Amino acid sequence: MVTLNNGVEIPQLGFGVFQVPVDEAQQATLSALEVGYRHIDTAQSYRNEKQVGLAVVESGLPRSEVFVTSKLGNGFHAPTDARWAFERTLGELGFDYLDLFLIDWPADEVADFVETWQVFEELLASCAVRAIGVSNFQPQHLERLLAATDVIPAVNQIEVHPYFTQDALREQNRANGIATEAWSPIAQGKVLGDETIGAIAARHGKTPAQVTLRWHIQRGDIVFPKSTTPARVAENFDLFDFELSDDDVTAITALNRDDRTGPNPDTMNMVPDRQRELRP
Template sequence: MTLSPTAPLTDRLEIAPGVEIPQLGLGVFQIVPDQVQPVVEDALEVGYRHVDTAAAYNNETGVGAALRASGLDREEVFVTTKLRNGDQGHDATLQACAASLDRLGLDRIDLYLIHWPNPEAGLWQESWRALERLHAEGAVRAIGVSNFLAEHLRELADVAEILPALNQIELHPAHARQDLVALQTELGIAVESYSPLGQGGDLELGAVTEIAAETGATGAQVILRWHLQHGYVVIPKTTSRDRMVENLDVGGLSLTRDQMARLDALDRGHRIGNDPATFSLSQIR
């Protein structure tokens, strides 16, 4: 099947009762603070309705400014942000969320995540109790985690009053995380993929280039469609308006069962980012 050039993706997934997240969003990791506002404004103008930031990215203020400048109603844009490692702990988490709300200029966050388990600190369970309180008080619509491994999710499932709505993890064809995805499916925790193109490395894999030729799509569109057909939320990062349009324009692309299987077969456990079992930087600067 070839790609329709006029089929922007508008699919949403329900990740918690009454909370729907646009399945494709814009990640703003490593976009410097003085550049993020025009980037997010471009994304909202071309049709994105989901922006993923974090306190550690130091660009929440610019994201909030873009939301206000867009003229869109608050309810139209889904906003995710995350708790820094250095702000873990019950009371510190409450204070950190209030600070993120202030920087974003919002009265409520759609999805608030613990950014890393940070096992060396041993505070993520306290932070989770704080997230449950924030959810109960209405400061956040849904709560979740990021970079949690299977052992963290199992431990959390034993103590949590509310299970995470979502776990945001590095996931791309060369690092498909099949065991973790299976556990999240069992627990009812949605999967969200960051670095979904393997920071560009997966674009050169043979099956990707072959399927791009077969479908008339770009390699990036093929990989994003793979994520979407697996039912993942996906947040490619780009500062290019043209790439934003390209990434969003996958609504007319469908991969066959054989094409999906060929992409699945690319998994070789190739992690690019930090190891969640050991990453412990405070993320505060």
């Protein structure tokens, strides 16, 4: 568990459902819950919140035992839309509260994200959500938000993996009491053929994915690898019977080449048409 800046606890290892097709999302989430995951990361733009909620019910687990995150779509940053879109998320999930709600991208095509954040603060005060945070915020976005608002984000969810270690932004998060969540933690598979990671994995009798995820865990970040392959879902959860040495962690961190897998938040200002279509 990681304790967030408002005292809420989040499981450090979760399951991500980006690009999990709607017709597979319920079963994939259920399988993850059966393996032992207690933290699911979804978003309005993934279009599978409903299936995540159904899986939580089907698992038979008490709602309070599963930590669920969702994220506001870029098309819904205007304050009235943000309120409506949050209610829609709760309805899709079938929940009466959400654990963590994030501004998905610092997009300002529709509204200033500071205004959006003020709605997030209201949602937090109303206890409809247990913690609020941001995603893909670069240093300048964080500085502007922190200067303009009262509640410090609990997390900043950003792309982090051995080829994009993000140490300056992670340090900025840490210095402000913001937990780092590392998305695409195995770079969508790109780091798994790396020689250094392979050699460390062989030494520990683990797979490259397990070593990479363990590296994130030992750096203190929160991760939620995605897989729709049952054996990999189990493999990615089996991280707690070995420990990387300081030298291993240093060697993996040294693989950084500032190589992004996903979009650059400085230029990503997209409001997909399919999000506009959802607006009432």
